[in-house]
Every structure is written in C-alpha cells, then in structure tokens.
Amino acid sequence: MNNYIKSLLRATIWVAMFFVVSACEDYLERAPESIISEEQAFQNFTNFQGYVEELYHCVPNFTLSNWVSSWNWGEDEIESTAGTFTFSYNVDRGNFWAWQVENGAGNNGWLDANGTNTNRDHKNKGLWPLAWYAIRKANMGLENLSLMKDATEEERQLIEGQLLFFRAWFHFSLIQYFGGMPYVDQVLPSDEQLTLPRLSYHECADRVAQDLERAVDLLPIDWDDTTTGRRTLGKNQLRINKIMALGYLGKNYLWAGSPLMNSVSTGSQTYHAEYCKKAADTFGELLQLVESGETQYALLPFEQYNDNFYTMGQNWALAGGTEAIFRSTYYSANDTHWRISKQYKPTFMDEGDPTNFYPTANYVHDNFGMANGLPLPDDITQADPASGYDPNYPWKDRDPRFYKTIVYDGVKVVQGAIPDANQEINRYANLHTGGSYREVVTGSLSGYASRKFSPLAANKYDRAYDWGSALHINVPYMRLADIYLMYAEATLMGYNSLGAPSNTFSKTPLEAVNLIRERAGIPGVQDRFLGSVGDFLSELRRERAVELAFERHRFNDLRRWMLLTEEPYTTKTSFEFDRAGEFNTDDPTENRIVNMREEVIIERNFTSKHYWLPLKLADVSLYPDFYQNPGW
Known part of the structure; x- marks a missing residue:
C-alpha cells in the first residue's frame, strides 16, 4: 500500500478528465486531443459510465491470473511437486508472506502485482494494489456526481449505485483477508498527513453495509429492464445490479457474524x-x-x-x-487454452505447465459422501453398512457431485484415438499407487484429480482446449x-x-x-x-x-470458522491402493481395489497468527495507526 496510499493522497480530477469509452483500453495512452474537461468527463451517462467501466477491470480474474492459477489454500487441494513457486505451496509451509510480490509471489498470484494494471490483460492483476486504486476512483466519481447535469434520474442512480458497490466490494475483499482496514470514503487531500486508523472488523463491516444498502436501493435487478440498459440489451450480464449488492451485503454480514x-x-x-x-x-x-x-x-x-x-x-x-x-x-475467452484448462492433469497428458493442482484425499473422503446423502466412515478402510460404503469398491454409489468433480482411478480420460499404441495405457486415469497419473513431478500426489473446471477431453489427444472447441473457463x-x-x-x-x-x-x-x-x-x-x-x-x-469444492471458498471458510489451525484441517493426505481383479473399462466404479490406506503428504503447522495475512512491511511503516497483524 506504500505506493497505493500515496496514489490516494495524490488523487486529482485528472484521472476523470480522460474519456474512457471502454476500460479495455489504456486511457493513459490516448492521444492528446482525446483529453476533455472535467465537466465533459462527468456531464452525461455515456461519459460517466466510461469512467466507471475501469472499476470492473480492477476485479482480478483469479481463474486466469497467470500461466498457473492458484486460489485454493485450505486443506482441499495440493499442487504437483513442480509447483514450489505457488502461494498454495507456501501456505502449506506457513509462509503467508508469499502473497506479496516482494516476498516470493512475483507475477504468479492474484492478491498482489507490481502495479495497478486495469487493461484487458488478465495477467498481473493484484487485489491489493487494485483495491486501493478502485476505492480512490470510486470516491472521485461519487464526489463528482453533481457534475452529471445531462442525465435522467435513472442514469444518475445507476452510476451512483455502481460506485457505491465497488467501494464496498473492494473494502470487503481486503478485510476478509487482512482484518479491519481504514475505510476510505473520500478523496484524500494531498497536503495532509495520512492518519486514517485501522478500524475493527465490525466497524469496517458496518461501513461496507452502509454503502451496499444504498446500492441495493439504487440498482435495478436487471439492466435489460431499464431504459438505459436497453441500449446495450443482452450485454449487461456482468453489470452491477441489485442482486449482486444484496449477495455481498449478506455475505458481509455473515462474515462479520x-x-x-x-x-x-x-x-x-x-x-x-x-x-x-x-x-x-x-x-x-x-x-x-x-x-x-x-x-x-x-x-x-x-x-x-x-x-x-x-x-x-x-x-x-x-x-x-x-x-x-x-x-x-x-477479454479473450481462448486464454483458457494457455492456462487453466491444462492444470488438472499430468503434463504428459495435456502439454501444459508442470505445475498442476489435485484434490487431497482427506478432503474427498471427509466431504464427498454416498448417494443416500450419508458421509463416508471416519476409517475409509472399513465398510459402513449405514451408508453402503464398501472400501473395496470405494467409488460406487457416491454423491452424484463426486462424479462431476473428481477424477478417480480408472476413469476414461481420452475419448478418441491415441496414435501411439505404447500410450494406450494412459487412456484411463491410472491413479492407483505407482500408476502413470501419479508421476512424481507433474502428476497427482493424492491419488485423485479434478474435472470440475476443465473437461476430461482437455487432453493432448482429444484436444478440447484447442480453438475449434471454443472452451471458455x-x-x-x-x-x-x-x-x-x-x-x-x-x-x-x-x-x-x-x-x-x-x-x-x-x-x-x-x-x-x-x-x-x-x-x-x-x-x-x-x-x-x-x-x-x-x-x-x-x-x-x-x-x-x-x-462449492475448489471454488476459492474453503480457505476463508476454515478461517472464519476458526478451524484453520485445528486437526484434521491441518493435514493433507494421499489415497494409496492397488488394483485387484479384472480392470473394468466400461464402469470404473466396479473396479475392485485392495491394500487401501491414507498417508500423510504434509502437516501444516499453523498458529493463531495464520488467521490473517501479514501486511506489507513498507505499508505498516507509513504511520503508527496502520499497524501489522498480530504475530507477523
């Protein structure tokens, strides 16, 4: 925040004096003749909405944040051994400093970045710098609402509602990871020393709620049903509306509670x-x-x-x-071809980066139950008559979401031809102990793989990630x-x-x-x-x-429930087993296994300090009331 608080201090109307028709373009590179006056920048809906559009591009796309996207930091997922640069790897070892660019994140995460990139490129966008930038921008817009002379009441409400939503959303996004922050609700003058104190979590949540409650009142349910929104009919799905504001208002209250x-x-x-x-x-x-x-x-x-x-x-x-x-x-749906579509299988199957992400056995066994709604037994080596679980056929009669989410041993991955007969063995997910999908550098450490976000056919034979498949994740x-x-x-x-x-x-x-x-x-x-x-x-x-498995929620859930430091949530395990009997290629749930057991991959040694991420050292040195989180 060192550079970003200073940006808040230096805030002037000049940012608003660039007519941002689309935030997909970098307004700093516009020709001199495109610079317009302050009154013109905010005078009507078209101009003001162009200003607001940049705020949408301040929201990091965590799905496509870089060549490898890491966002599950609970006990739910583990990276392949090649992924030592990811934040998930560092979290497992208690190094929460690694969310920061200067402490190991580099350009590999979505919590931090080297600047406030608001262009259309998904890469190198960080929540920390962009949040402060967006809060400043929202405040500048709110303070210039009176200049919106050539507009209807509906148009004014749409602009104000969006600005309030984004100011609240970025504050909420910060406090859920870092705890109470200063709540910045004005453009700070550049000639005054910064003294804004860190508020308590509840004080921040109350301020977030005030902004969101007002946004709820101002925004429509669906922009397509407004006079203004009909100008972009059918293209308003991402525009901030009443339901989004209600959703985050409720989430803000639940987190506070x-x-x-x-x-x-x-x-x-x-x-x-x-x-x-x-x-x-x-x-x-x-x-x-x-x-x-x-x-x-x-x-x-x-x-x-x-x-x-x-x-x-x-x-x-x-x-x-x-x-x-x-x-x-x-901005480029085909970006998934180069990124997330290739991070859930061993690299020899998808030609992607060696860093891949796999469900942990403990998470699968502790949560994904049976088709009758009951959980698995605590000891997965033992049969459970109540649920119908059979340890020799552990993938039979499971919760249907298990089959939508998890790749288990024997699942048919390649649907089409495999030209090299020597590779035919890899048509099926060999996730048993010693199987090819357990390859030591890029393969699964846990004995499971994921299919929730990328189809099975996203492999080098079926090539569902190629242009012709139009895969968009x-x-x-x-x-x-x-x-x-x-x-x-x-x-x-x-x-x-x-x-x-x-x-x-x-x-x-x-x-x-x-x-x-x-x-x-x-x-x-x-x-x-x-x-x-x-x-x-x-x-x-x-x-x-x-x-909600693997959708970025588990880490924050464990934190807010105060379970992150407690067993069994500090342990990541693998499922070790051998195949037995004839291999069923038609129905992998019918394949029998023996010698099944869970083995510990890593124990996460957390203390109470790990409930909050550490703030940047440069930032906590700015002034006394912006202090470091406990233990860091």
Missing part, C-alpha cells in the same frame, strides 16, 4: 447472532426475489452443473448460465447455490434453530440445504444430523465443502 471476525471485534469466538440475523434477512430478500420469478437467476439443472464453470462449443459463451451472480471480466466469485448455503448458515446461527426461517423468506435452514442436495439428486439431510444446531451445522459445512 462468524467466529473469527467476532473474536477480533468482541473477544467472543462464537457466532454473533445479530449480524447473522441481518445476513439471513438480506439473503432471504434476495432468495424471495429469485423464487418469485422476479430475477434472471435460477439454479442450473444438474445435467448442466459444469456450465457454472465452463462452456464448450458455444462460441466462447461466458460460463455461469442463470446461476452465476458475480463474475470478473474477460471462468469460475464465478459468487453463484446462487452459495447464496442458499450462506442463507442456511446465517439463519441457523442467527435464529438458533433448524426450523425457523428468516423474516424475509419462508425456507428454513434445513429446507435451503435440502434444495441444493435435491438438485444433485440425493436425499435431504439425514435424521442423525437433526438433533441439535451443532449437529446440523457440521453437516451444513460438509454440504458447503461438496457443493
């Missing part, structure tokens, strides 16, 4: 009931709008589940369908299933009951969770988890781990 954030604000390591009630009622308002048919959002049918994350053969259509709520921008920041699960958690902990709905929506926490399970084709939560709020909370958290 979670044990970690409550503990640093009040000293209590429990849920804060009042914040949870606010979250529940906010999410309830959103879901009432959805279920009454007043929005463009709905859960995708399960057969289209992976459309949440990628499209193929649809002229690079943006992934997410009706379920994605908030997504980052993109873009993992959303927020989707509707997440809203239902956050609603369930907030309502449960706010109203302390499985059977009590919020004040704004009729579904109970149990009904909200069961709706997500029903979409996947599994029964509702079993009776054994309905005896108390605590019993149900553990199953709700498991449901969240399954439904």
Whole structure:
C-alpha cells in the first residue's frame, strides 16, 4: 500500500478528465486531443459510465491470473511437486508472506502485482494494489456526481449505485483477508498527513453495509429492464445490479457474524447472532426475489452443473448460465487454452505447465459422501453398512457431485484415438499407487484429480482446449447455490434453530440445504444430523465443502470458522491402493481395489497468527495507526 496510499493522497480530477469509452483500453495512452474537461468527463451517462467501466477491470480474474492459477489454500487441494513457486505451496509451509510480490509471489498470484494494471490483460492483476486504486476512483466519481447535469434520474442512480458497490466490494475483499482496514470514503487531500486508523472488523463491516444498502436501493435487478440498459440489451450480464449488492451485503454480514471476525471485534469466538440475523434477512430478500420469478437467476439443472464453470462449443459463451451472480471480466475467452484448462492433469497428458493442482484425499473422503446423502466412515478402510460404503469398491454409489468433480482411478480420460499404441495405457486415469497419473513431478500426489473446471477431453489427444472447441473457463466469485448455503448458515446461527426461517423468506435452514442436495439428486439431510444446531451445522459445512469444492471458498471458510489451525484441517493426505481383479473399462466404479490406506503428504503447522495475512512491511511503516497483524 506504500505506493497505493500515496496514489490516494495524490488523487486529482485528472484521472476523470480522460474519456474512457471502454476500460479495455489504456486511457493513459490516448492521444492528446482525446483529453476533455472535467465537466465533459462527468456531464452525461455515456461519459460517466466510461469512467466507471475501469472499476470492473480492477476485479482480478483469479481463474486466469497467470500461466498457473492458484486460489485454493485450505486443506482441499495440493499442487504437483513442480509447483514450489505457488502461494498454495507456501501456505502449506506457513509462509503467508508469499502473497506479496516482494516476498516470493512475483507475477504468479492474484492478491498482489507490481502495479495497478486495469487493461484487458488478465495477467498481473493484484487485489491489493487494485483495491486501493478502485476505492480512490470510486470516491472521485461519487464526489463528482453533481457534475452529471445531462442525465435522467435513472442514469444518475445507476452510476451512483455502481460506485457505491465497488467501494464496498473492494473494502470487503481486503478485510476478509487482512482484518479491519481504514475505510476510505473520500478523496484524500494531498497536503495532509495520512492518519486514517485501522478500524475493527465490525466497524469496517458496518461501513461496507452502509454503502451496499444504498446500492441495493439504487440498482435495478436487471439492466435489460431499464431504459438505459436497453441500449446495450443482452450485454449487461456482468453489470452491477441489485442482486449482486444484496449477495455481498449478506455475505458481509455473515462474515462479520462468524467466529473469527467476532473474536477480533468482541473477544467472543462464537457466532454473533445479530449480524447473522441481518445476513439471513438480506439473503432471504434476495432468495424471495429469485423464487418469485422476479430475477434472471435460477439454479442450473444438474445435467448442466459444469456450465457454472465452463462452456464448450458455444462460441466462447461466458460460463455461469442463470446461476452465476458475480463474475470478473474477460477479454479473450481462448486464454483458457494457455492456462487453466491444462492444470488438472499430468503434463504428459495435456502439454501444459508442470505445475498442476489435485484434490487431497482427506478432503474427498471427509466431504464427498454416498448417494443416500450419508458421509463416508471416519476409517475409509472399513465398510459402513449405514451408508453402503464398501472400501473395496470405494467409488460406487457416491454423491452424484463426486462424479462431476473428481477424477478417480480408472476413469476414461481420452475419448478418441491415441496414435501411439505404447500410450494406450494412459487412456484411463491410472491413479492407483505407482500408476502413470501419479508421476512424481507433474502428476497427482493424492491419488485423485479434478474435472470440475476443465473437461476430461482437455487432453493432448482429444484436444478440447484447442480453438475449434471454443472452451471458455471462468469460475464465478459468487453463484446462487452459495447464496442458499450462506442463507442456511446465517439463519441457523442467527435464529438458533433448524426450523425457523428468516423474516424475509419462508425456507428454513434445513429446507435451503435440502434444495441444493435435491438438485444433485440425493436425499435431504439425514435424521442423525437433526438433533441439535451443532449437529446440523457440521453437516451444513460438509454440504458447503461438496457443493462449492475448489471454488476459492474453503480457505476463508476454515478461517472464519476458526478451524484453520485445528486437526484434521491441518493435514493433507494421499489415497494409496492397488488394483485387484479384472480392470473394468466400461464402469470404473466396479473396479475392485485392495491394500487401501491414507498417508500423510504434509502437516501444516499453523498458529493463531495464520488467521490473517501479514501486511506489507513498507505499508505498516507509513504511520503508527496502520499497524501489522498480530504475530507477523
């Protein structure tokens, strides 16, 4: 923030005096004749919206942040041994400094970067510098709203609503990783010494809420239904709307009500009931709008589940369908060819970077249960009559989301021809101990692989990542299933009951969770988890781990629940086993295995300091009230 606080201090109207028709172009490179006056820059909707557009490009696209994209830092995923430069590798070893460019991140992460790149290139965009830049820009826009003379009331509300949303969103994005920050709600004068104190988490959350509540009032549900939005009809999916503002308002309240954030604000390591009630009622308002048919959002049918994350053969259509709520921008959908499509298989299968990411065995076994809705037994080497789990056939009759998300031993990866007969063995995922997909440098350390974000056919034989397949991968920041699960958690902990709905929506926490399970084709939560709020909370958290697996949520969930430092969440394991009997190429769930066991890959030695990322040393040296996080 050293350079970025100074940018806040130096803020002048000059930034606004460049007519930014599209933030996909770098306004700093425009010809001198394109420089216009302050009054012109803000006088009408077209000009002002051009100014606002740059804020969309301040949101990092974590899916495509660089040649290798690392965003799962819980106990859920592990990189191949080649990936020693990733933040996930450093997190496992307790080195949280490595989010910073100057401390090992280089250009490999999306939390930091060497500058405030707002051009259309996905690479080298960092949340830390861009957040401060965007907050300054939003404040400049808000302070110049009075110059918007040639505009309708609807146009003014759209501009103000977007600016307030982005100011709140970037503050929230910072405090969820770093704790309470100064809340900057004005353009700071350049002739005054910086003294803004770090607020408590709750104080920051309250300020975020004020901005988002106002944005909710100003923004439409769907820009296509406004006079202004009809000028860009059918191209408004990413524009900030009321549902996005409600979603983040509820999330902000739930985070404030979670044990970690409550503990640093009040000293209590429990849920804060009042914040949870606010979250529940906010999410309830959103879901009432959805279920009454007043929005463009709905859960995708399960057969289209992976459309949440990628499209193929649809002229690079943006992934997410009706379920994605908030997504980052993109400019070249085919960028996935060079990046994320090639980071979930051994390199000899996809010609990608040697760094690949794989689900951990502990995460798969602890969360992905059976088709009847029950979890696996604690000891996966033993049969479980209640759930039907058979350790010799461990992939049989599993939760249908397991098959949408996880590649297990024997799954057919290559669908077409393999010219080299010697490579025919690699048609199937050889993930057993000693199998080819366990190759030591780029292969799976855990015995599992992922298929959630990249299709099986994204391999060097079927080549689904080539231009002709039009594969476009873009993992959303927020989707509707997440809203239902956050609603369930907030309502449960706010109203302390499985059977009590919020004040704004009729579904109970149990009904909200069961709706997500029903979409996947599994029964509702079993009776054994309905005896108390605590019993149900553990199953709700498991449901969240399954439904939102590998979507960037787990690290923050473990942190806010104050479980990051606790067993078993500090352990990453592999699944070791041998094949037995005839290999079934038609149905890999029928393949028998023996000698199954979990082995520890790494133990993460965390202490309480690891609940927050450390701030940059240069930044905490700026002035006393901007102090370092405890333990760092």
